[in-house]
Amino acid sequence: MLTQLRKLIITLSLVLATQIFAxxxxRLWLRYDAISDNALASRYASRIAAPRASAEASETMKIATEELQRGLSGLLGEQYSDGAPALLLITPDSPSELAELLNDEEQDGLGTEGYLIKEIDFKENSHIAIAANSDQGILYGAFAFLRHLQTNQSLEGIRIVSSPKIGHRLLNHWDNLTxxxxxxxxxxxxxxxxxLPYYIEPYYHDYARACASVGINGTVLTNVNANATVLRPQFLEKVAALADTFRPYGIxxxxxxxxxxxxxxxxxxxxxxxxxxxxxxWTDKIDEIYTYVPDFGGFVVKxxxxxxPGPQNYGRDHADGANLLARALKPHGGxxxxxxxxxxxxxxEDRHKQAYTEFTELDGRFESNVSIQTKNGAIDFMPREPFHPLxxxxxxxxxxxxxxxxxxxxxxxxxxAFLAPMWKETLESDTFARGPGSTVAKIVDGTVFDHDLTAIAGVANIGNERNWTGHPLAAANWYAFGRLAWDHQISSEQIADEWTRMTFGNDEEVVSTIExxxxxxxxxxxxxxxxxxLHHIMYPGHHYGPAPWWNQGRPDWTxxxxxxxxxxxxxxxxxASGTDALGQYAPEVQExxxxxxxxxxxxLLWFHHVKWDYEMPSGRTLWDELCYTYQQGVEEAGEMVEKWKTLEGEIDQQRFARTLALLKRQHSDAAFWRDACLAYFQTFSDRPIPExxxxxxxxxxxxxxxxxxxxxGHPGEQW
Known part of the structure; x- marks a missing residue:
């Protein structure tokens, strides 16, 4: 009996351990599990170590060195040496013998947030240096160096130079005070x-680590459908507690x-x-905010x-409203x-046109610390939109x-839905604002019109689920936003490769399948x-699923x-024969x-009303092409299920099982979309569904x- 009890205890202990360590x-993409030695078979493999921060070091520098120690010990395992450092962190405040190892040209090109990672000789030994003009740059460089190791890249001849192309890189949380x-x-x-402010959740630090690891340097804490309560003193002290937590991470x-x-x-x-x-x-309130949060970033306003509510309630315009806040923020740098x-x-008027109509008339009237926050497209984050004419x-x-x-x-x-390709489509779209090459990316990063204030914002997909983003693969979009906010020239393929290797390891079959x-x-x-x-044919309210028949309420919500x-x-x-929204674009785009x-x-159907029998490039009629495209999407969703199944046993069971279940549901939902939409549209086309x-x-x-x-997430059921 005792033997059987002992066996039962051991079995239960193993099960519990499996559950605890599943x-x-x-950990998102910051897993730091041991990697193979393939790319690290160099003289650094057995002696690379992170320096330890001095007692006088800034909190940011301490975080950078702690991150390097954590990452290197996890990634290199037994190869990691905690002896004399082979990794040097250099800023202008470093001892002169270190600072002199870098030339002024290298340092000047980094700006305040950039970093340089390269191999250098120091005291008759070869080392790797992470250099920057600030401790914040060192932190970004530390994450970049660890990313280099996580993705199994060689250290031989390493030289990475990087600085952000956009100054303000923010997450927008549509979170309510409830x-x-x-x-x-x-x-x-x-x-x-x-x-708050009495208890700081440990995961606040992990949130900040994840953001800093991809260069996000700002977070908007509250919903754009704003609640004035957050401006009361008892909430400002809560905001201050979060600001104090995030500040060392550069956020x-x-x-x-x-x-x-x-x-x-x-x-x-x-x-x-x-x-x-x-x-x-407003002037007094903003002064008050800065007594709580000295580096408060400013406001997003809907x-x-x-x-x-807004300035038009009082016969004023958007410039009047924005400038009211901007003038009060300007002395503080907000x-x-x-x-x-x-x-x-x-x-x-066609909703596609309204923002352009209102804001082009106000150009030149905004204070210098005002930016127009413009969605990628003119309607509302549709699955695909042409770039916004603004x-x-x-x-x-x-x-x-x-x-x-x-x-x-x-x-x-x-x-x-990995969104990097969609965002790249917008970023690389040519506005022709100052001739060819005036891409949306170059408008936003200030290149085209020489703007100093540059910003990009992403509506966050983060909640309190254990894996942060629900779907085990959805964190790829948080990661992708940060990487593109830092450098919009990075390809979708590179982002997918980095995230997959950092999140699931470097097994090539696993990597190629997930990518x-x-x-x-x-x-x-x-x-x-x-x-x-086609666009805006989703179910009203919660927006999950199709409703192309919806025709209740105000027209532009149908x-x-x-x-x-x-x-x-x-x-x-x-x-021009319709609403002429196309006329808001440059002549080259119109053509x-x-x-x-x-x-x-x-x-096609965004800008044109097309006959059912119009011949598409495939040789099919528009109706048949529409049917086959819906079907292609369903088949592709089914293929995703089968691809994922090939990873059974190759990745952990917990993430495998959850992703498989979600992909199966997606396949079912895809068929529902196809069937509902074709059943409805067929009542107009009056044509058979093709073979x-x-x-x-x-x-x-x-x-x-x-x-x-x-x-x-349905706002109608949030209260």
Missing amino acids: EDGY RTIERTMVGASIWNWFD RVYLTARFSAPVEIGGLETADPLDPAVIKW ANSEGQ IVMWRAFVYDFEVK FGATPETPHTLELQITQEYLGGDVHL SLLLGSHQTVVDYSMPLG SVYYHRADQEGIGFDRT AWGTPESIPHKY GVPKPEHDLEYYKNFELYHVP
Whole structure:
């Protein structure tokens, strides 16, 4: 009996140990598990060590050295030597014998955040140096060096020089003070407001580490649908606690400003931006914020959009509103990112056109510390959008590019959709603002119009699930945003390769399989949900799943407003014969996109109403092409399931099982999208579904009446 009990205890202990140490994704891409010696078979393999920070070192330098010690001991294992350092950290404050190892030209080119990693000779030995002009640059360089090791690259002849192309690189958290998160499906907010400032969650540091590892240097803590309560003193001390935690990692905190705050919490009767009492209230409030957070970054503002209050409530314009805040922030070094996502409930103009119409008229009127925060496309983070016409249209006003990391319209954290290819499509789009080569990326990084204020923002996909982002592969988008924010010239392929190796190891079969899944996934989602330029045909409210039939409420919140299907054809005519939204682009773009024959077919139905029998380049009719594209997306979703199955036994069981389950659901959802959309659109095309495409499993009424309840992230169910 005793023997059997002992065996049972041992068995239970093993099971418990397996559960405790299971790979749950919490470590993200900073896993630091031991790597093979293939790329490290050099003289450094047995003696590379990180220096230890002195007692007088800054908190940032201490974090950098601790990260190197943690990373090197994990990656190199028994090969790691904790003896005399072969790794040197050099800043202008280093002892002269070290600082003199780098020439001025090398240092000057790094700016305040860049770094240089190279092999140097010092005291008759060869070493690796991480050099920067600041401790912050050293921290970024430390993460870059560890990334180099994690991805199994050689140290022989190493030379890496890197500095950010964009100054402000921010996550926008659409988190509410109630800990609900708008448009994110991964649990509650990571900000535990009720416990702050008394208790700092340990994971706040891990969040900051992850952000710093990819160069993110700012975080907007609150939802763009703002709550003025966060500006009260009892919340500002909570904000200060987070700011103190993040500061050593180089991360500044920002807030969203509720434009009506002077009325809601200030006791004023108006929030008119030109009213002296309002000006004084905001000036005093911002001065107060800086007593709590001396390096407060500034505000993101959503105003006069979707019911949010703003300056137009008082007969003023966006420049009046933005400048009110900007003038109060300017003495402190803060900035305003005023969102261009504006459309008036009363304006009947094509929603695609409204932001351009409003903001081009204001160019030149904004304070120098104001940036227009502009989404990648003119509608609302659709699975695919042509670039926003505002980019390049305001030469005197910089733009903050706003991307959405959370997959509001791409299946949430349920569907796999690697977004780097979508973002690269926007970044590399040519605006022709100053001739060929005036890409969106060069507008945003200040190159085209010589702007000093440069910024990029990503709506975060982070919640309090153990693996941060829900889907085991969704953290790739957090990583991708950071890498592109730092350097928009990095390819999607490089980002996918880095993240996969850092997250799943360097086994080539595993790497190639996961990279293939990532790089094809965005197009797959587009194909089975909104192909050929279709957009905004998702279910209302929670946005998960299709509803091309939706026709209730204000027109530009419906689906039929956007696809405009009728017996003749489908698509939104935005040429001169329609709304002429195309006329907001440069002549070169208008010419390229002006006809169904010339436009890239990924944007076809975005700008053109096309007949069902229009002949596509494939030789098929538009109707058949639409059917086959939906089917292709479903087949590709099925292929993702089969590809992932080949990894069984090659990666940990926990991440394998969860990803497999989600991919299976994605395949099922893809078929639902195909069937629902084709059942509906067939009522207009009146043409048979072509051979090779399954007929919808149910009749149209079934899809119209299908309901999902309590979908996470739905703002209508957050309170």
